[in-house]
Amino acid sequence: MLDAVTLSKKHRSPAAKKDEVQTKYWKPWRLTWNVLSLVTVAAAYFENVTVHSQELVNNGAYKGFLAAYFGYLLIVYGIGSVTKGKIRLYSGHFAQLNALLGVVLIGQDLLTEKFAMIKLPFFVSFAQILDQIKTDQKLLIASTWSSLGLWLVSFIVGTLIGVVLGLYMGRYRQFNYWSFPFLKVIGIIPAAAWMPLTMVIFPTSYLAEIFLIAFAVWFPVAFMTIGGVQSISSDYFESARTLGFSEFQIMRKVVIPGALPNIFIGIFTAMGLSFTMLVISEMIGAKVGLGWYINWAKGVGNYTQVYAAIVIMAILFSVIFSFLNKLQEYALRWRKSSKV
Amino acid sequence: MVQLTIQNVNRILHDNNGERINVLEDINLSVGSGEFISIIGPSGCGKTTLLRLISGLDQPETGKVTVDDQLVTRPDASRGYVFQHGSLFPWETIRDNISAGLKAVHGRHYDRNLVAHYIELMGLKGFEKAYPHQVSGGMAQRAALARSIIMNPELLLLDEPMGALDAFTRADVQDVIHRVWKQTQTTMVLVTHDIDEAIYLGTRIVVMTPRPGRIKEVVTNPLTFPRDRTSDQFLEFRRAIQDKLNFGKKPISETI
Ligand SMILES: Nc1ncnc2c1ncn2[C@@H]1O[C@H](COP(=O)(O)OP(=O)(O)OP(=O)(O)O)[C@@H](O)[C@H]1O
Ligand SMILES: [Mg+2]
Numbered sequence: 001m002l003d004a005v006t007l008s009k010k011h012r013s014p015a016a017k018k019d020e021v022q023t024k025y026w027k028p029w030r031l032t033w034n035v036l037s038l039v040t041v042a043a044a045y046f047e048n049v050t051v052h053s054q055e056l057v058n059n060g061a062y063k064g065f066l067a068a069y070f071g072y073l074l075i076v077y078g079i080g081s082v083t084k085g086k087i088r089l090y091s092g093h094f095a096q097l098n099a100l101l102g103v104v105l106i107g108q109d110l111l112t113e114k115f116a117m118i119k120l121p122f123f124v125s126f127a128q129i130l131d132q133i134k135t136d137q138k139l140l141i142a143s144t145w146s147s148l149g150l151w152l153v154s155f156i157v158g159t160l161i162g163v164v165l166g167l168y169m170g171r172y173r174q175f176n177y178w179s180f181p182f183l184k185v186i187g188i189i190p191a192a193a194w195m196p197l198t199m200v201i202f203p204t205s206y207l208a209e210i211f212l213i214a215f216a217v218w219f220p221v222a223f224m225t226i227g228g229v230q231s232i233s234s235d236y237f238e239s240a241r242t243l244g245f246s247e248f249q250i251m252r253k254v255v256i257p258g259a260l261p262n263i264f265i266g267i268f269t270a271m272g273l274s275f276t277m278l279v280i281s282e283m284i285g286a287k288v289g290l291g292w293y294i295n296w297a298k299g300v301g302n303y304t305q306v307y308a309a310i311v312i313m314a315i316l317f318s319v320i321f322s323f324l325n326k327l328q329e330y331a332l333r334w335r336k337s338s339k340v
Numbered sequence: 341m342v343q344l345t346i347q348n349v350n351r352i353l354h355d356n357n358g359e360r361i362n363v364l365e366d367i368n369l370s371v372g373s374g375e376f377i378s379i380i381g382p383s384g385c386g387k388t389t390l391l392r393l394i395s396g397l398d399q400p401e402t403g404k405v406t407v408d409d410q411l412v413t414r415p416d417a418s419r420g421y422v423f424q425h426g427s428l429f430p431w432e433t434i435r436d437n438i439s440a441g442l443k444a445v446h447g448r449h450y451d452r453n454l455v456a457h458y459i460e461l462m463g464l465k466g467f468e469k470a471y472p473h474q475v476s477g478g479m480a481q482r483a484a485l486a487r488s489i490i491m492n493p494e495l496l497l498l499d500e501p502m503g504a505l506d507a508f509t510r511a512d513v514q515d516v517i518h519r520v521w522k523q524t525q526t527t528m529v530l531v532t533h534d535i536d537e538a539i540y541l542g543t544r545i546v547v548m549t550p551r552p553g554r555i556k557e558v559v560t561n562p563l564t565f566p567r568d569r570t571s572d573q574f575l576e577f578r579r580a581i582q583d584k585l586n587f588g589k590k591p592i593s594e595t596i
Contacts, residue, residue: 235427238397243441243491244417253440257431334431334471 021086029092034077037095040102041070047106048127054116061134062127073098124304132308139293144312146288151278154210158217158270163263166225171255187219191277195284205285212281216273221266228262229255261335264328271324275317342408342494342527344371344394349403351389362552363389367403369546369555376521377529378542380585386553387531388424391497394529395421407495417445420488424499426481428472434483435459435468441491458486462516478509482516489520498530502537514540535581539574540567547584557584
């Protein structure tokens with residue numbers, strides 16, 4: 001009935017989705033790079049097997065890792081070279097990085113365990129780290145779960161407090177007037193400064209740790225949320241009122257979604273701080289967790305264990321980061337994508 | 341039945357330097373049930389300001405606005421408002437935007453068929469799940485229209501709902517508004533820059549002058565429905581209105 005041209009113009013199609021993938025994986029697929037990355041990873045394996053080692057290392061885990069890595073590349077490139085879909089774009093995009101990683105693996109192996117140019121105990125090869133992880137796997141898994149649990153509880157508590165405070169302070173001037181000075185003064189104090197006090201005040205060290213991490217989180221979240229609420233165009237409030245929204249509905253349907261982009265900025269700022277506080281508070285107070293594990297390893301002088309914990313943290317925190325990223329992508333799917 | 345009365349209304353605002361501006365001066369207007377009032381006047385003469393007073397978003401400094409003898413003190417779902425810069429919620433889909441008011445008033449058990457009906461009527465079928473930034477300006481404006489009309493208000497205030505549209509889409513949306521007005525008997529007040537549009541839709545035409553914003557004249561539209569934009573009577577009436585707006589006599593730069 002109405003304009004057929006505009007009807008079909010801007011609606012998101014599967015093609016638009018493909019464009020998004022194309023801008024994300026923009027490096028073109030090249031056979032040379034794909035082959036080269038397979039070669040460097042294979043070379044890393046042969047280098048490890050053939051070059052004589054100066055240090056006593058069990059390379060089993062490392063070789064297993066290299067074999068798995070090689071197999072993964074082979075499968076991805078295999079599919080990428082015969083199909084046209086997302087996997088091809090993905091494998092083409094990361095081929096150069098994979099090739100570099102192969103070279104880096106060879107380099108670190110030669111520098112440490114093979115020629116001992118940088119030495120134990122402070123510098124260890126990746127092979128040793130992997131072996132350590134394998135040896136300590138039970139303890140490390142338990143520590144990882146414990147750290148993840150502590151982080152999750154504290155982060156959720158801190159975020160909720162920050163969001164609720166931020167929403168009310170952003171929305172209600174009177175409330176903002178009375179509470180903002182407190183927010184400013186209390187929020188600016190680094191959470192770590194409270195550490196000695198919390199250890200005494202809280203009945204258990206677990207509660208003290210939750211407090212410290214949540215404390216690192218609430219301030220950036222609250223601060224960004226306030227700004228987010230205040231930046232919502234008055235048009236949306238006014239149309240809500242003319243449509244008969246109650247105050248509660250305005251909060252739920254206008255204030256929260258409107259502030260959400262800023263809330264996520266706050267959450268990502270808080271995320272880094274929360275990781276820092278997690279490790280620090282576990283080092284000081286806890287008897288479990290990755291922070292505790294590092295501290296314990298330092299005590300016995302086993303730096304390979306320190307590296308092992310660092311590798312696990314790198315993985316754990318990246319997973320959390322990607323999860324939050326996905327959550328943001330979903331929650332803000334209504335936004336115009338800002339990708340170029 | 342609805343009776344809107346505007347009595348001796350003045351709206352005084354202050355500019356950035358604190359200078360007093362009489363945005364509206366001594367506005368008197370009485371609108372009866374089922375009327376379609378077109379308010380026309382140059383940019384900045386206070387049309388939006390007047391509409392906001394009727395809706396209850398703002399209060400006049402002096403004078404009063406009443407609907408059925410009730411003083412208007414705040415916005416209400418019974419007075420629909422379609423904003424000049426169609427303010428759909430960008431975080432809700434077209435369907436959720438259209439049903440937003442229904443959900444707010446009737447809760448979870450709102451009339452889903454009604455929503456489907458308006459999606460169809462506004463030519464938004466197939467775009468229910470799209471977000472506002474994914475549809476054209478014309479579609480967004482029709483969705484904003486649907487969102488207000490679906491509430492079945494006794495009074496519908498339209499602030500240049502077609503201002504941002506091209507000529508073809510504009511004519512389509514005008515016809516939709518006209519059809520809804522005939523079917524629902526809703527009293528409508530339309531603000532527009534466009535003389536053709538004012539005449540095509542309005543039963544009475546309110547001509548405003550700027551600085552201070554005053555009602556210069558209220559003209560009853562002699563044309564019967566259906567109206568033909570190219571008929572002699574239409575063009576003759578158009579000329580009469582144009583004369584009242586002083587177009588052609590004053591350069592445009594002075595009126596803005
Ligand atoms: N909040 C405000 N504070 C100060 N002055 C204002 C404010 N809102 C509007 N004005 C002034 O009031 C006058 C009328 O504004 P209004 O928006 O009602 O005009 P309008 O007739 O709707 O114009 P347009 O056709 O361009 O939308 C303008 O001169 C404007 O500068
Ligand atoms: Mg206006």
